[in-house]
Amino acid sequence: MIYENLPDARGHFGPYGGRFVAETLMEPLRELEAAYQQLKNDPAFRAEMDRDLALYVGRPSPLYPAERLTRKWGGAQIFLKREDLNHTGAHKINNTVGQALLAKHLGKTRIIAETGAGQHGVASATIAARLGLKCVVYMGADDVERQSPNVYRMKLLGAEVVPVTSGTRTLKDALNEALRDWVTNVDDTFYVIGTVAGPHPYPMLVRDFNAVVGRELIGQSQDMLGRLPDALVACVGGGSNAIGMFHPFIPFDGTAMYGVEAGGDGVETGRHAAPLSAGKPGVLHGNRTYVMADDNGQIIGTHSISAGLDYPGVGPEHAWLKDIGRVNYVSVTDTEALDAFHECTRTEGIIPALEPSHALAYAKKLAPTMARDQIIVVNLSGRGDKDIFTIAKREGISLL
Amino acid sequence: MSRIESTLAALKAEGRTALIPYITAGDPHPNHTVGLMHALVDGGADIIELGVPFSDPMADGPTIQLACERALLHDTSLWNCCAMVAEFRKRDSRTPVVLMGYLNPIETRGLEAFCALAQASGVDGVLIVDLAVEEAPDFAPVVRAHGLDLIFLLAPTSSDARIDAIVRQASGYLYYVSLKGVTGAALLDVASVEAKLGQIRRHTSLPIAVGFGIRDAASAALVGTVADGVVVGSALVSQIEKHQATPAVLPGLLKAQLAEMRAALDAPATAAQVA
Numbered sequence: 001m002i003y004e005n006l007p008d009a010r011g012h013f014g015p016y017g018g019r020f021v022a023e024t025l026m027e028p029l030r031e032l033e034a035a036y037q038q039l040k041n042d043p044a045f046r047a048e049m050d051r052d053l054a055l056y057v058g059r060p061s062p063l064y065p066a067e068r069l070t071r072k073w074g075g076a077q078i079f080l081k082r083e084d085l086n087h088t089g090a091h092k093i094n095n096t097v098g099q100a101l102l103a104k105h106l107g108k109t110r111i112i113a114e115t116g117a118g119q120h121g122v123a124s125a126t127i128a129a130r131l132g133l134k135c136v137v138y139m140g141a142d143d144v145e146r147q148s149p150n151v152y153r154m155k156l157l158g159a160e161v162v163p164v165t166s167g168t169r170t171l172k173d174a175l176n177e178a179l180r181d182w183v184t185n186v187d188d189t190f191y192v193i194g195t196v197a198g199p200h201p202y203p204m205l206v207r208d209f210n211a212v213v214g215r216e217l218i219g220q221s222q223d224m225l226g227r228l229p230d231a232l233v234a235c236v237g238g239g240s241n242a243i244g245m246f247h248p249f250i251p252f253d254g255t256a257m258y259g260v261e262a263g264g265d266g267v268e269t270g271r272h273a274a275p276l277s278a279g280k281p282g283v284l285h286g287n288r289t290y291v292m293a294d295d296n297g298q299i300i301g302t303h304s305i306s307a308g309l310d311y312p313g314v315g316p317e318h319a320w321l322k323d324i325g326r327v328n329y330v331s332v333t334d335t336e337a338l339d340a341f342h343e344c345t346r347t348e349g350i351i352p353a354l355e356p357s358h359a360l361a362y363a364k365k366l367a368p369t370m371a372r373d374q375i376i377v378v379n380l381s382g383r384g385d386k387d388i389f390t391i392a393k394r395e396g397i398s399l400l
Numbered sequence: 401m402s403r404i405e406s407t408l409a410a411l412k413a414e415g416r417t418a419l420i421p422y423i424t425a426g427d428p429h430p431n432h433t434v435g436l437m438h439a440l441v442d443g444g445a446d447i448i449e450l451g452v453p454f455s456d457p458m459a460d461g462p463t464i465q466l467a468c469e470r471a472l473l474h475d476t477s478l479w480n481c482c483a484m485v486a487e488f489r490k491r492d493s494r495t496p497v498v499l500m501g502y503l504n505p506i507e508t509r510g511l512e513a514f515c516a517l518a519q520a521s522g523v524d525g526v527l528i529v530d531l532a533v534e535e536a537p538d539f540a541p542v543v544r545a546h547g548l549d550l551i552f553l554l555a556p557t558s559s560d561a562r563i564d565a566i567v568r569q570a571s572g573y574l575y576y577v578s579l580k581g582v583t584g585a586a587l588l589d590v591a592s593v594e595a596k597l598g599q600i601r602r603h604t605s606l607p608i609a610v611g612f613g614i615r616d617a618a619s620a621a622l623v624g625t626v627a628d629g630v631v632v633g634s635a636l637v638s639q640i641e642k643h644q645a646t647p648a649v650l651p652g653l654l655k656a657q658l659a660e661m662r663a664a665l666d667a668p669a670t671a672a673q674v675a
């Protein structure tokens with residue numbers, strides 16, 4: 001099988017992916033897929049997309065040698081792919097720019113989104129403001145509380161933020177609610193999913209829009225280093241920043257890849273958000289993938305200091321990459337991620353988001369096991385401004 | 401002929417519309433479910449759809465979401481639901497029961513094991529909300545091998561090609577979702593339902609039940625003029641929600657609520673036949 005051709009026509013990555021939704025959404029999903037297949041090869045659409053990525057998002061993002069972290073941690077050289085420098089401060093905008101252009105071409109006047117950390121909500125509200133689209137963002141009520149700066153940013157941008165109080169009041173419930181909105185308003189509404197989850201074609205199109213990161217990185221490493229990196233490290237919530245970086249590297253066997261899940265209090269405690277490390281295959285949010293569920297098949301609550309990783313499922317392509325062994329999926333704890341957060345901040349003058357702090361924490365373990373002439377690239381998927389309240393609270397510091 | 405098929409055939413012969421209530425198993429407490437099922441039959445139910453609670457009911461509105469949460473507070477599982485049907489069967493061998501739910505609880509237990517237990521428990525059909533027909537080829541043979549009907553949803557957005565693919569896999573009856581939305585929505589446009597049913601009937605002779613948006617006797621009677629069956633869910637589940645603290649009153653209330661719909665359905669049925 002030529003891996004790059006996945007998913008297959010029915011949206012499958014091996015046994016994973018597919019389209020598991022109520023009948024009402026099946027035809028709209030087919031239309032979306034058809035529109036995307038046509039537009040993605042349309043030179044005018046691609047030119048519009050490239051122009052937005054350059055002039056609005058600020059791409060390419062730098063590949064930055066983190067020399068002081070490298071010295072501190074020892075072993076392989078650490079480079080950071082600076083997605084935190086994108087407009088709105090995370091990789092999420094790569095995807096929202098693409099999906100919003102699709103929405104515009106499909107003549108939709110309203111976009112909806114789910115969000116955990118608020119980064120995807122902000123990115124969606126941003127692009128909606130720019131394109132003059134109405135925007136509604138669903139956010140778990142608990143996340144509304146712990147990511148209040150982003151809630152305010154979305155409101156400033158003109159979006160309506162709807163707190164979701166059902167279920168566990170986090171990202172998975174926001175996704176359910178967005179799907180319910182979409183099924184009700186499917187005529188005028190485009191659902192901008194924020195990660196590589198959901199029914200086909202979403203895992204494919206969100207991946208394609210984020211793959212600009214991996215493609216850029218191939219060019220940058222060849223220019224700067226004369227070769228490809230030895231290892232890539234990215235955090236995995238739903239998995240969009242990771243798949244965006246990994247996908248173009250899949251054929252290059254010389255580059256090892258590590259997806260880092262949120263270990264919360266530690267995978268052995270059961271209080272975590274690491275379905276690939278500790279879950280099993282199941283069906284959630286329209287696709288088959290690894291999920292965290294109990295023996296009766298009920299989805300269970302997740303625990304992570306990082307709202308953006310607090311998700312009991314994961315993109316189906318990651319499930320497949322795990323099974324075929326192309327990517328190693330690992331986890332780090334809240335405490336390890338926090339330590340890495342502080343080290344990066346103090347050593348490089350870069351405040352990372354809590355999500356990529358998980359990737360940094362794993363790079364810290366990996367680097368000393370590798371030689372000094374080897375290269376690790378960490379996807380610094382977002383900046384940490386949104387997290388300073390969470391961190392202060394956890395460390396017992398009052399900011400008011 | 402399955403129990404569902406013979407029930408619907410008999411109703412058709414009498415020119416009557418099937419009344420198909422939905423409740424969520426385990427709501428407000430697993431101890432009450434079997435009693436409520438009997439009350440529904442007493443109120444005139446022809447088929448019962450018993451909801452299997454799921455943590456992430458993405459196609460359901462707030463009413464049934466909360467019902468799932470209440471049922472899950474008492475850990476109502478897929479296995480419990482089968483046990484409830486087995487208990488129901490001790491006193492009722494006539495009324496078909498369809499388990500309606502989401503795929504993950506079934507996959508977690510294993511399709512084969514589930515179908516075997518469902519069959520042994522006296523379940524007649526299975527409706528898996530998030531099992532699209534494209535993903536069903538592996539499922540349908542297993543479900544049918546256990547004598548269970550596999551019931552599918554159809555929607556206003558279903559194209560002719562999809563309708564065709566679905567009716568090939570479906571048995572028992574088809575469940576037409578009357579509107580774009582989640583369970584519990586209010587809007588109901590009977591003319592567009594009628595037009596869509598006409599389109600579906602060009603592909604199949606399976607009976608068609610219509611659900612979503614049927615709240616009371618009037619809306620049931622209206623839809624009954626065009627459908628082979630009407631499904632009423634959220635209207636019943638709201639009653640359960642309202643009286644969850646005094647569950648002893650629920651059998652009487654649900655029976656009365658359903659009896660009103662039964663009467664309204666049976667009254668205009670002859671008129672509709674003539675028309």
Ligand SMILES: Cc1ncc(COP(=O)(O)O)c(C=O)c1O
Nearest residue numbers: 119237238239240241308355382
């Ligand atoms: C900065 C950042 N990184 C990573 C994630 C996790 O999402 P994904 O795994 O889809 O990249 C989020 C989600 O909100 C995020 O804000």
